[in-house]
Amino acid sequence: MSESDHIAAAPPAAPPQDSTPNEVMDEETRLRPEFVNKVLDAVEAGDDETARQLVQPLHPADVADLIELARADEREGLVKALAGIVSPDVLAELNDYVREDLLDELEPQQVADIAGQLDTDDAVALIEDLGRDEQQAVLERMEPDDRAAVEEALSYPEESAGRLMQRDLCAVPEHWNVGQVIDYLRSTKDLPDDFWEVFVVNPSHHPVGTCKLSLILRMPRKTLVSDIMQREQTLIPVDMDQEDVGLRFQKYALVSAAVVDENGRIVGMITVDDIVHIIQQEAGEDITLLSGAGEGDINEPIQMTVRTRVVWLVINLGATICSASVVGAFQGEIRRYAILAALMPIVSALGGNAGTQTLAVVVRALATNQLTSANTAWMLFREFRIAIANGIALGIVGALGSFMVLHDLKLSLVFAMALVINSLVAGLVGVLVPLTLDKARIDPAVSSAVFVTTMTDVMGFFSFLGLAALILTR
Incomplete structure (x- = not known):
């Protein structure tokens, strides 16, 4: 065999x-x-x-x-x-x-x-x-x-919900009584193995309500389904993205939900056990995409993984060249003040970290529908205040540390100002980049990190070396 x-x-x-x-x-x-x-x-x-x-x-x-x-x-x-x-x-x-x-x-x-x-x-x-x-x-x-x-x-x-749903479900007409429903459940073989509620439909097969099995079992046989059913229900369009389906299950604490076609007829159901898998899959996908690591599946063929990662590494190479070109424009200042070469990576790195923090929060908020057009301005102002506070804190610590080591007041001032500026840039681009990509219907989890890192590197080098050219050469 x-x-x-x-x-x-x-x-x-x-x-x-x-x-x-x-x-x-x-x-x-x-x-x-x-x-x-x-x-x-x-x-x-x-x-x-x-x-x-x-x-x-x-x-x-x-x-x-x-x-x-x-x-x-x-x-x-x-x-x-x-x-x-x-x-x-x-x-x-x-x-x-x-x-x-x-x-x-x-x-x-x-x-x-x-x-x-x-x-x-x-x-x-x-x-x-x-x-x-x-x-x-x-x-x-x-x-x-x-x-x-x-x-x-x-x-x-x-x-989509159409791929996720199962077609087997239990649907009964609203004019039935509890006894008829119980007899139907006992005599019908083509029912799903596991379900927690009965969907109530009208003659056109449009869902009009639901009845939990626990409620049906406790009611007298002659009780009409229409008298005990819950008319308010969450319906899932058949073409809805599975991530949005998961958000609805989470928001409304659903155990199962009916899936309807473009005419409003019930065509299937989705249960919470499928949603748990989807939520885990989508969360893991966003994390790995944010880093440019593709799906991040350890069972993925090596050739496919290499092909996915090398694309983003090449893009990052181009972004790094942009940053290096900014440094090259200030070669004269760096030759005169060699210590600038030691301090400028700190400005860039802290800006990148601050931008990544903001980016992670915004991408998550977009994925969970916490961030919408209704509160975009509030979110931008919130991150602006956080960036200012973080920048001032970093600037003070950076200025004191550099002055204690280098004993150069002007250089410490330049270092502090650059940290504040780059922290502010990081906060703003960390919000604006994923929002812009989302408006353009591009998954912000896929490509935001490259743009944010490039902006913080370029602005970090430019602000630090530019301020050094203005202040230290006078």
Whole structure:
């Protein structure tokens, strides 16, 4: 039996046992290195039975972690050894790059069988990264209903609610009573495995309210759904970006929400377990993009990582050349006062750090919708005051320190003034750059850092050397 047969035929893994966390997990629910090594050693020794016994109690997410922790050349043997354990649920939990490598070993029919056992959102995540020809081959082998659901989801933009939603949901008409709802839940097979509320719809299939399952279970059977449903609800447009979906779940403390098409008809639902993953993904993405490190995924192919990082390093090289050209314009002053060469990197570095602090706050505020056109002026004035305060504090400390070491009052004054000016520049560009990029519909997390660093370097060198030329040469 091939590796692909093991995956396609695998049943869901058993839930974790009470004793497992102490033996297998650390206090932060991460697999212990000793456990990982024990499983891999058993596989290498050909003792597949021992490996399966060790892994059997783990949750599918932990089995996925185990596969990701193995080296690339160890994963194929590990998956073969864990026959009956590496289930579709495990594949759904895997890192995208690791899952893609495993799917490359499967036949289209086997991928189709796996996708058919998953919720729509997980099936889409499984298929969407395949090549066009592979994707089509898998879709052709899926059951008609499953294929239609996945094809519809793939028709929506990437990272949108349409890709994120699952089509299986529980919707009932508003004229039903509680008894009819309960009978429907008991008799209908095509319901999602996990849901917390029933969506109430009108004859046109537009959502008009929701009923929590806990409320339905406590009400008499003859109670009308329309009398107990909550009419106010948060609806998610099918084309909404997943980051905005996450913000709505966070803002309104949602457990699930209906997804509606452009005509207002309900087409799916999104649950909080999907949103937790999205929030983590978006937060990590913003951090790595802000540094120019691409996705920052340790499983990303090296060639792709190099290509992403070198682009931003080249851009930074150009920005550094701009800064160096400013220094070159003051070569005469630097030759006369060599100490300037030692102090000017301090001005530049402190400005860069101050700009990065402001930039991080602004990018986060934009990402969480805390910063909008309604409070932009207030935010700008706030950062202006902070920059002035920081600049004065740095200027005083810098002036005293330089005077104690160099005993040059004029030079200390120049140093202090440059620190104040560059701190102010850092505060302003740290706000204005991401705001401008956001207005231009460019992700400020991707390119703000280059512009902010360049501005603080250029202005730091120019203000310090310019003031030195004006004051020290008199």
